[in-house]
Each structure stands twice: as C-alpha cells, then as structure tokens.
Amino acid sequence: MAESRTIRVDALTRVEGEGALTVVVRDGQVIAAELNIYEPPRFFEAFLRGRAVREVTDIVARICGICPVAYQMSAAHALEKALGLTLPPGVQQLRRLLYCGEWIESHALHVYMLHAPDFLGFDSGIAMAARYRDAVERGLRMKKIGNRILEVLGGRAVHPINVTVGGFYRAPRVADIQALLPDLRWGRQAAVETFRWATTFDFPHLDIDYDMVSLHHADEYPMNHGNIVSSRGLNIAPEEYETHFTERHEPHTTALQSVKLPEATPYLVGPLARVNLCFDQLSPTARREAEAARMAWPCRNSFQSILARSLEMITAFDEAIRLAETYHVEPQPPRSEPQLRPGEGCHATEAPRGLLYHRFRIGDDGLIAAAKIVPPTAQNQRQIEHDLAAFLPRLLHADDSQIARHCEHLIRNYDPCISCATHFLRVKIERQ
Amino acid sequence: MHPQKPRLAVFKFASCDGCQLSLLDCEDELLTVAEQVEIAYFLEAGPADSSGYYDVGLVEGSISTPHDAERIRAIRAQCRYLVTIGACATAGGIQALRNWGDVEEFAQHVYARPEYVRTLATSTPIADHVKVDFELRGCPVNKHQLLELIAALVWGRTPRVPRQSVCVECKRRQVVCVAVAKGVACLGPVTQIGCEVICPQYDRECFGCFGPKEYPNLISLGRRYQRDGHDNGHLTRLVRSFNGYAPGFRTVEKVLAKNNHSSSPQPSE
Numbered sequence: 001m002a003e004s005r006t007i008r009v010d011a012l013t014r015v016e017g018e019g020a021l022t023v024v025v026r027d028g029q030v031i032a033a034e035l036n037i038y039e040p041p042r043f044f045e046a047f048l049r050g051r052a053v054r055e056v057t058d059i060v061a062r063i064c065g066i067c068p069v070a071y072q073m074s075a076a077h078a079l080e081k082a083l084g085l086t087l088p089p090g091v092q093q094l095r096r097l098l099y100c101g102e103w104i105e106s107h108a109l110h111v112y113m114l115h116a117p118d119f120l121g122f123d124s125g126i127a128m129a130a131r132y133r134d135a136v137e138r139g140l141r142m143k144k145i146g147n148r149i150l151e152v153l154g155g156r157a158v159h160p161i162n163v164t165v166g167g168f169y170r171a172p173r174v175a176d177i178q179a180l181l182p183d184l185r186w187g188r189q190a191a192v193e194t195f196r197w198a199t200t201f202d203f204p205h206l207d208i209d210y211d212m213v214s215l216h217h218a219d220e221y222p223m224n225h226g227n228i229v230s231s232r233g234l235n236i237a238p239e240e241y242e243t244h245f246t247e248r249h250e251p252h253t254t255a256l257q258s259v260k261l262p263e264a265t266p267y268l269v270g271p272l273a274r275v276n277l278c279f280d281q282l283s284p285t286a287r288r289e290a291e292a293a294r295m296a297w298p299c300r301n302s303f304q305s306i307l308a309r310s311l312e313m314i315t316a317f318d319e320a321i322r323l324a325e326t327y328h329v330e331p332q333p334p335r336s337e338p339q340l341r342p343g344e345g346c347h348a349t350e351a352p353r354g355l356l357y358h359r360f361r362i363g364d365d366g367l368i369a370a371a372k373i374v375p376p377t378a379q380n381q382r383q384i385e386h387d388l389a390a391f392l393p394r395l396l397h398a399d400d401s402q403i404a405r406h407c408e409h410l411i412r413n414y415d416p417c418i419s420c421a422t423h424f425l426r427v428k429i430e431r432q
Numbered sequence: 433m434h435p436q437k438p439r440l441a442v443f444k445f446a447s448c449d450g451c452q453l454s455l456l457d458c459e460d461e462l463l464t465v466a467e468q469v470e471i472a473y474f475l476e477a478g479p480a481d482s483s484g485y486y487d488v489g490l491v492e493g494s495i496s497t498p499h500d501a502e503r504i505r506a507i508r509a510q511c512r513y514l515v516t517i518g519a520c521a522t523a524g525g526i527q528a529l530r531n532w533g534d535v536e537e538f539a540q541h542v543y544a545r546p547e548y549v550r551t552l553a554t555s556t557p558i559a560d561h562v563k564v565d566f567e568l569r570g571c572p573v574n575k576h577q578l579l580e581l582i583a584a585l586v587w588g589r590t591p592r593v594p595r596q597s598v599c600v601e602c603k604r605r606q607v608v609c610v611a612v613a614k615g616v617a618c619l620g621p622v623t624q625i626g627c628e629v630i631c632p633q634y635d636r637e638c639f640g641c642f643g644p645k646e647y648p649n650l651i652s653l654g655r656r657y658q659r660d661g662h663d664n665g666h667l668t669r670l671v672r673s674f675n676g677y678a679p680g681f682r683t684v685e686k687v688l689a690k691n692n693h694s695s696s697p698q699p700s701e
Contacts, residue, residue, distance in 0.1 A: 014478045016449050040446040040496045040527075041549055046538035047529035052669060058639060062526045062674065065450020065572060109456065113477065124478025126466045136463070144459040155630040157457055158450040158572040159641075162634045169636040249544040256543070417449075 007400040012408055014114040014124070016066050016417040021407055023388065028396060033388035034250075035381055035411070048371040053079055053165055053338060053362060060358075060373070061159045064417055066109070069102040069150065070351030071373075072163040073224055074358040079165045082345030082362050083338050090331035091167040092224070093323050094153060097177075098163070099223040099349075100320040101149025104187065105157065106352035107271070107309045107316070108146060110415045111194060112139025115306050118409040119201040135197065142190050142313070145183045149320060152176045167335030177327045184324060188317035192289060195310035199293050204406070206301045206391055210383070211260060212273035215350050221281040221315050222274065222350050229277055230260075230267065231298070238348040241357050247374065258379040266382035269354025270414065271308035272299060283318035286311045302387055302413040309415075340366035351376050353415050377416045384414055438487035438586055441473035443507055445493025445500050446527055446555060450572040451518035452476055452492050458575050465579070468586055486511045488585050494520040496527060496555040508562040513585060516558045517578065519571035519674040523643055526571075528555040528677035557677070566591060571641040571674040574626050597645045598623045598638050607632045617657040617670055622648035622680070639670060644680025650687045664688045 009021050020036040044063055051059060060075045061068035073095060080087070112135065113125030122128040129136040147157035153172050154160025162168050213234070215226030228244075229235045236244060247256035248264070260267045275282065275290075276298035282290065290297065290311055299308070346359035354376030363369035391410055395403050442452050456462065456477060465471075469488075472481045489511030495501050508514055516522050524531065530538055535553045539546035558564055568577055568591075577593055584591040598620035602609065610632050611618040618637035620629075626642040650671070657667055664685070671684040 011475055011480060011482075013475045013480050016453075016476060018444055018475060038499075040500060041539070041542065041551055042446055042496070042525075042527040042555075043530060043535075043538040043542055044526075046541040047526075047533065052666070055669060055673070059526060059673070062448050062450075062571070065448040065453045068448075068450070113456065117478065122478075123480075126463070126471060126477060126479075129463055129466075133463075140459040140462065143457075147457060147459075155634050156572075156627070158453060161631050161636065161639075164636075170634045247544070249548060251545070251548045 005400070007403050009404045009408060012411060014117070014408075014412055016064075016415075019416075021388070021404075021411065023392060023403070023407065025392075025396060030389050030392045030396075033385050033392060035384055037381070045371045045373055048368050051368050053083070053340060053366065053368065056360070056368060057163050057165065058159075058161070063373070063375070065158050066106055066417060067102055067351050067353065068159050069098055069154070069163070070349060070356050071358075072160070073099060073349045074347050074351075074356045075360070076163060076165050077224065077347035077349065078345045078358045078360050079338075079362075080345070081347060082343040082360055083165070083341065084343070085166055085336050085338055087167055088331045088333055088336055090171075090329065091334070093327070094168065094172065094331070096223055097149065097320055097323040097327075098153045098160070100316040100323070101146045101153065103223075103316040103352050104146030104313055104320070105143050105150065106146070107313045108139050108143035111198070111306055111309050111313070112136060112143070114415070115412055116198070116201075118412060119306075138190050138193065142187055142194070145180075145187045148183065149180060152180060164335055165338050167331065167333075169334065171330035171332065171334040174327060174330060177324050181321065181324050184317055184321045188285065188314065188321060191310065191313040191317050192285065194313060195289050195293070195307065198306050198310050199295075201306070203301060203303045204391075204409075206303055206387070206410075208300055208302065208387060208390060210268040210273070210300060211265060212268045212276055212298075213260070213355060213379075214269060214274040214277045215348060215355065216278055217281065219281075221278055221283070221312075221319070224349050228348060228355065231273075231277060238346055238357065241346065241348060241374075242359070242372075245374075245379075247378065256378050257381045258374060259382060266386050267379065268302075268383045269376050269379045270305065271312050271352075271354075272302060272305040273354065274350060275299070275308040275311055282311055283315040285318055286314040289314060302410070305413045305415075346372075353377060353380075353417055355379060375417070377414070380414050380416065384411055384416070387413075437468065437470040439472040439485070440469045440582070441486040441489045441511065442471075442476070443473070443489060443491045444475065445491065445504070445521065445558075446496040447493030447518065447520040447525065449476065449492075451521075451570070452490070454573050454575040454578055455490075458579055461579055465582060469582065484510070487513065488582070489514045491516050491521050491558050492518055494525045494527060494555045494557060495561055496552050497550055498552060499550070501552070501561060504558060504561050513565045514558075514562065515566045515568060515581060515585075516564050517568045517573050519569065519641065519643060520555075521558045522567045522569055522678070523675045524555045524557050524677035526674050529672070530555055531677055532672070555677070568593065569624055569642040570626050574628070577626060594625050595646055596625050597621055598625055598627070598629055598642075601625045601629045602632055605629060610635065610637055615660060617660070617662045617667060619670060621653050622650060637670075640673060640675050640681070643675035643678045648680045650681070650684055651691065654684070654688050655691050658688065658691055664692070
C-alpha cells in the first residue's frame with residue numbers, strides 16, 4: 001500500500017503578508033511543493049488607469065508598507081523615461097540615499113526580527129530578546145536609523161510623501177542630512193557586527209544551481225540603475241525585460257509567478273543574487289568582511305541569504321555616509337516639472353527583496369493608460385517551490401511539525417513579501 | 433495592575449502591511465510593549481496563538497473577498513475590543529477604487545486566469561461588517577497614536593486621539609498655507625489631523641491620508657478650488673484615493689457637479 005501524507009502550514013509567520021504552503025508526498029517522493037498566496041487581490045494595475053501621472057508615486061507606495069520607496073523609485077524613473085524628463089543635479093544622489101534608508105530598515109527587520117530567530121530557535125524576535133537582548137536592541141536601532149533616513153528625505157518612514165516624478169517636492173536641509181552622520185557611522189559598525197554574528201549560525205546544507213538575476217552597474221552597487229544581468233550570461237536593458245521574462249497564473253496562488261524565457265524556468269532575485277552578481281561593487285568594508293569570512297562566493301545556499309543581507313547593510317551604511325558627507329548644496333529646484341504628453345516608459349530598480357519592474361503608458365489625456373508592475377516575490381515564488389522540492393527529501397523521516405518548521409525557515413530565506421506579490425503562505429504537506 | 437497581561441492580537445485583511453509594521457517601527461518601545469501586553473497573535477512578527485480570546489484585536493485591511501467577510505465575524509467573536517487601524521480597515525483603502533469600477537474587468541485586466549481569483553465586487557471597511565469599538569485613522573497610522581491606543585486599552589481608558597483638521601495643526605505650527613501661497617488644491621481643511629502636517633512642510637498639498645474630519649465641508653472647499661480653476665477630474669481624484677470611500681469623501685463627484693450646476697459666479701461663502 002502506498003504510504004502517503006499531507007503536511008500543511010496554514011499560516012506562515014514572520015513573512016510580510018499572508019500565505020500558506022502545501023507539500024504532497026507519495027511513497028517517499030515529493031510530488032508537489034506549492035506556495036499558496038491568499039492575500040486578496042487589490043488590482044493596482046487596473047485602478048491606476050485614469051489616474052494622474054503625479055499621483056502614481058503616492059499610489060504605488062501603498063502596494064507595500066515595508067518597501068514603498070522601491071515602488072516609488074521604479075515608478076518615478078519609468079514615468080520620467082515616458083516623459084523624456086531629465087532630473088536636476090543632485091536628485092539622483094538623494095534618491096540613492098533614500099533607497100539606502102529603505103534597504104537598512106527592511107534588511108534589519110528581516111535579519112533580526114524575522115530570520116535570526118530560525119537559526120537561534122525562537123518563534124519571534126521578541127521572544128529572542130529574552131536571551132539575546134543586546135542583539136535585538138542593536139537590530140532595532142539599525143532599523144530605526146534606516147527609518148530616520150526615510151523621515152528626513154521622505155517625510156515619514158511608511159509611505160514617504162516627498163517623492164515625485166521629476167525629483168522631490170522639497171530638498172532635505174543640509175543640516176538635517178549632516179545630523180544623520182553620527183548614527184550612520186554607528187550603524188556601519190553595527191552592520192559589520194551583524195555580519196560577523198550571522199556567520200556563527202549553523203546553516204543547513206543546500207546547493208542549488210540558481211539562475212540568478214539582478215541589476216548590474218559597473219560603478220556602483222545596483223539600486224536605481226543598471227542593466228539586468230543573470231548568472232547564465234544574460235545582459236539586457238530594462239526595456240527588454242518583457243521579452244526575456246513572463247508571468248504565469250497558477251490556480252494555487254493570487255500571485256502571478258514570473259519565469260525566464262525561453263524555457264519558462266525559475267530564477268532567483270534578491271540579496272543573494274545581487275551579492276553574487278555584483279560582489280565587486282560591494283563597499284570595500286563589505287568586501288573585506290565577506291573575504292575574511294572564508295566562505296565560497298558565489299554562494300549557492302539560500303539559507304545564507306542572511307549573510308548577503310548583512311553585507312548589503314554594510315554597503316548601504318557606507319553609501320549613506322558617503323552621500324551624506326558630500327551633500328553640501330540643496331538642489332534648487334528640487335524637481336523638474338513634467339510636461340505631460342503621451343508616451344511609454346519602463347524601468348527596473350532593486351527593491352530590498354530584488355528586481356522590481358514597472359512599465360507605464362501615458363494616454364492622450366495625460367493620464368495613465370496602462371500599468372504593469374512585477375514585484376520581486378512574484379519572481380522568486382517559483383524558485384522557492386524548487387528549493388523546497390530539493391530540500392524536502394532529506395526531511396521526510398521527521399514528523400510533520402518538524403518538516404513544517406524547516407520549510408518555513410527555507411521560505412523565510414527569501415524574505416517573501418506577500419502583500420507585494422498578490423499579487424503568499426499556509427504550509428500544507430500532503431503525504432499520499 | 434492587571435493580574436494577567438492583556439492579550440493582544442493583530443489581524444490582516446487586504447492591505448499593504450504598513451500599519452502593522454508601524455507597531456514594529458516603535459523601535460524604542462516595542463520590547464516594553466511586549467512586557468506590558470502578551471502579543472498572542474501577530475503573524476508578521478511571529479506569534480500565532482489562535483487558540484483563544486483576545487483582550488484587544490487590531491485589524492488592518494479591508495474586506496474584499498467572501499472568505500474575509502466570514503473571517504472578520506469569527507475574529508470579532510474572539511476579541512473583547514476590536515480596533516481598526518488604518519485607511520483600509522476604516523474606509524476600504526485604495527483598493528476601494530474598485531467600488532466605482534467593474535471588478536470583473538479589473539480581474540481580467542490583471543490576471544491571465546481571472547477564474548482563479550475569488551473576490552468581492554467591493555472593498556469595504558471593517559465597520560460595514562462587524563461592530564468596531566475604536567478606529568485609528570491614517571495611511572499609514574501614526575505610531576504614536578498606536579502606542580497611545582495600546583496604553584489606553586491596557587489601562588482601561590479611552591484613547592486620546594485628536595479629531596480636528598490638518599488646517600488647525602498647520603496654523604498652530606505656523607506652516608505656510610500651500611493653498612493660499614501656491615494656489616494648489618489642498619485637502620487640509622477637510623482632513624483629520626494625525627500626520628503631524630508633513631505634506632505642507634514639504635511644500636505639497638495634503639492628500640487626505642487620515643480621511644475626513646468631522647463634518648467636512650466639501651461643498652464649500654470644492655467651490656473655492658473650482659473658482660481657482662481646478663477641474664473636477666483633478667479634484668475628484670484628489671479626494672478619491674486612500675480614504676475615497678469614507679462616508680465624508682464618498683460623494684465628491686456629485687458635490688462638485690452640483691456646485692457647477694448651482695453656481696455661476698457666486699458671492700463669497
């Protein structure tokens with residue numbers, strides 16, 4: 001008689017947004033590993049039609065409360081391309097500083113409150129604080145500094161109000177940026193300590209031949225600009241994204257899953273892909289730490305994404321320090337006024353969780369006629385399912401609750417943002 | 433003091449996570465809060481004890497699927513106090529724009545296989561479905577108001593949340609009026625305070641994150657902006673966003689049309 005079982009995790013925890021996982025096992029073989037995203041669809045691409053160009057950065061921020069800046073950045077650049085708008089000097093540097101703030105708050109939240117508890121055996125960052133109070137307080141302070149950058153440049157941490165097509169509504173005051181520097185210098189050292197702390201964790205073995213995808217820029221670690229490259233040799237402008245990648249709609253999820261063409265294969269975006277593809281562009285401090293850790297790069301184990309996230313925090317603090325130290329003149333004007341005209345533009349930036357692609361068409365009436373948004377978690381979803389299928393066989397001797405725990409850990413390697421991707425998780429394991 | 437710590441739960445419906453994130457954004461207070469209350473259910477942070485009864489349930493997000501319409505009833509039955517946090521839960525959120533559109537067309541537009549998507553024709557506030565004990569406005573909520581709310585509920589008093597307009601706070605802080613000085617259409621006169629008037633301080637208009645104040649006078653404000661040359665399309669979009677489906681803002685289109693109809697040059701209000 002065939003031995004079969006079903007293992008479910010109905011509500012995944014320590015992920016942003018809500019989803020589930022279903023694993024089907026028959027005769028000791030993993031038949032299916034499905035990530036079920038049950039976030040309700042919100043239809044952003046539909047209701048953006050008919051909205052004004054200037055409203056888009058405020059509206060798309062609401063796709064995600066954890067990474068609103070990423071949505072604002074991809075949208076602003078795409079619309080600026082559609083309008084042929086050039087930015088005043090100094091704006092690009094301020095946008096990069098703003099993005100550093102978001103990477104810091106988002107990565108610090110994930111590393112300390114969501115992911116580290118898996119390695120140290122706690123159910124939450126708050127529970128972890130009972131034993132590792134200093135570490136949790138360090139993480140929270142780093143997160144607060146990231147949010148402080150967002151507040152100074154963006155007006156507030158969640159859904160900043162100061163970003164617009166063409167630049168900023170008001171340039172941040174030089175004195176307010178300079179005042180960030182002591183905290184940023186503390187933060188860089190805290191990020192180095194974070195990385196060294198994370199290298200002491202016990203990492204489950206996983207070796208996957210990922211097709212990694214990220215932006216790449218010769219002169220800087222990618223945030224707002226770069227070509228889309230892959231570990232298998234792809235190198236394209238963001239304008240070619242839709243000819244190399246497409247979305248599939250599977251019945252078990254309200255997220256559209258992205259695949260790489262021509263063979264509809266899964267691919268990996270996010271910190272691990274970025275560090276592997278852009279190692280030379282990490283800040284010197286981050287590179288030195290990565291090399292001193294005596295681990296193999298490129299890294300093919302998603303459990304070690306926490307190390308990639310930590311290296312990126314070092315880089316983000318280094319970059320923020322550099323940008324703050326060199327901010328002496330407030331851009332005046334702080335934005336270029338858009339002249340509305342019909343057109344189309346697309347752009348990709350690096351959200352904390354990976355590549356974020358936007359395309360907009362502006363109609364004859366100067367309003368948005370079409371919008372396409374491809375969030376990072378939708379791109380990683382298929383890869384997460386593949387990782388699970390590769391990781392599960394060695395776990396099958398364990399009881400269902402142990403399996404579920406390991407699966408959740410693996411899923412959290414990706415810092416999935418389900419709110420973004422609804423366009424996420426219940427873990428359900430079916431042993432048939 | 434309570435013999436037992438009050439049990440807190442955080443629930444999510446259709447939303448961006450930003451309002452519950454605001455609780456984790458209380459970096460200086462989070463561990464203290466966790467000492468004062470038992471955070472029993474908060475999936476994003478980790479706790480997932482769904483076994484029992486909660487003293488306070490914070491609800492983020494709007495009701496937009498048949499399943500969620502059922503789920504909120506079960507949650508209501510588990511909570512002594514049910515508090516909605518943010519524009520989605522109190523007014524339906526930005527996703528309530530579907531309420532003026534055709535949800536089937538929306539689903540066909542976004543999804544290759546719309547038949548896989550189960551959704552309601554509308555996105556509605558929590559209070560349309562169950563009794564709500566207190567509402568915290570904002571897109572996102574103000575984290576200081578969130579802490580005040582939790583403190584008040586722990587100590588058994590009513591939360592102190594101001595209800596005046598953004599305008600009042602702007603004057604108090606001596607922020608230059610962007611409507612008067614720059615001629616932009618600003619929702620400050622009809623929007624509830626809570627944001628610490630950040631937008632006018634960044635040289636831009638209030639766009640209504642905290643929803644309508646008590647008795648918002650859209651007729652008069654609309655007439656003023658119409659007279660300044662702002663077209664109805666622009667004014668409708670300005671009001672019809674994150675809190676567009678809130679009762680005080682919902683009828684903006686009709687209000688503006690009626691203004692057009694009833695006025696040719698009107699004497700001042």
